[in-house]
Amino acid sequence: MKVSVFSTKPYDRQFLEQANAAQGNRHDLHFLEPRLGADTADLVRESHAVCAFVNDSLDSAVLELLKERGVRLVALRCAGFNNVDLVAARELGITVARVPSYSPEAVAEHTVALILTLNRKTHKAYARVREGNFSLDGLLGFDLKGRTVGIVGTGKIGICLASIMQGFGCRVVGHDPRHDPRFIATGASYVGLPELFAASDIVSLHCPLTPQTHHVVNAEAIASMKSGVMIINTGRGALVETRALIRALKSGHVGHVGLDVYEEESDLFFENLSDQILQDDIFARLLTFPNVLITGHQAFLTVEALTAIAQTTIGNISSFAESGVPDHPVSVEMLA
16 A cells, blocks of 8 residues: 655654564555645645644645545554544545554653653753752752642553552542543542642643643633642643643742643644744743743654554554554544
């Protein structure tokens, strides 16, 4: 099957080619650096499938263009599917597949890295020592033991994070429409979202982005949180209302923020913009806060995760080629 792979980075090509080779190079993978959108859909060229990532645009207009070019499958190499118009895909007869799970440990461990760095300020200490400054002023942290960690979204990543934070001696509470016994088995408990926000010293977001979770952390939610709360988002950028977050940082109500995702990241992340002036004033404002730590959507970036993503993606394509049904299809019903 001929597949156009958009938003390709060197590591994407490496792991997808390895996964394809393991299946006897069944598919003709055409790697493209540009992101998929209305202005790049012409690059598909006789492909029956496109492989897309988190910042590729698959709205109704793009899907119509893909349909005209013979595309029958959109193989997402990510868990989220908020960038796809699933209603339009169904109407056009285009199947959508995803990678529902790759390495929950990768994302959960990156979450902990953000928590520890923000708390103990190791990034600042590293920079100081490199300059011969051994002062400890401004590096004060707090013990994690005894603190309450609230996890919004208790899928595999949330469960993994719960286990890790239990190891620090934290009290862990979670919120999810579906109660998973594996989350409870870690020693955590389920609470309502208002109670989670009110009780947590650290709030960590791991739910999918849907109409129901869009801006789940908004001005009202932040106001209900403890003064000095730490907010971590390694899920999707639009789970957090950025303008409200900035206001709370300015007032001092929010004590620490760790972000691996951002609402308007599609114009920033995965590219080297070091020689350019940032045009996003809101993002630039975030960077001015000393208690904000931002990474460029790298929580998934481990050997294990990339291997699993590639294997599942190639598996989806192979299953679709054989039966017309991928291993992990995405449907409109999943938006509910």
